[in-house]
Amino acid sequence: MASRHRSRHRAIQILFQCDLRKISMEEAIAAYYESLYSEENEKKPPRDGFMEELVKGTLAQAPEIDRRIVQHSENWRLERMPAVDRNILRMAIYELMTQKNPPAVVIDEALDLSRRFSGDESVSFVNGVLDAIRKDLQSVPKVE
Secondary structure (H helix, E strand, O other): OOOHHHHHHHHHHHHHHHHHHOOOHHHHHHHHHHHHOOOOOOOOOOOOHHHHHHHHHHHHOHHHHHHHHHHHOOOOOHHHOOHHHHHHHHHHHHHHHHOOOOHHHHHHHHHHHHHHHOOHHHHHHHHHHHHHHHHHHOOOOOOO
16 A cells, blocks of 8 residues: 555646646546556556545545635636646645645645645745635535
């Protein structure tokens, strides 16, 4: 079983592919697993349940998540945001809305993804948007 940290890295790569290439979630997940398989390694890679849950849940709740992003990202239209930042925000907001992980852990993981896949300016932007959304969600019960 993959660590949650690694699962988040995998999920952001798949969400990025879905967003940029406009492919289905199923196709992106299948392509990801296929990329792990090679003729040298005849064993198929194990499924990553947490990664798949993050991808499926994020995409299923995308309209609500995107509404929250737009509401809390001053002077930024969703389609003008860098695709990496947009998808990091989407996945982190999905986790904040639905998971039992502490918000500080979710935000810290999102900032780590921003540092790894984007840049310093993105870290500040992602942190500001997620902190505002976290405050909004504190008084609302989590979705099951």
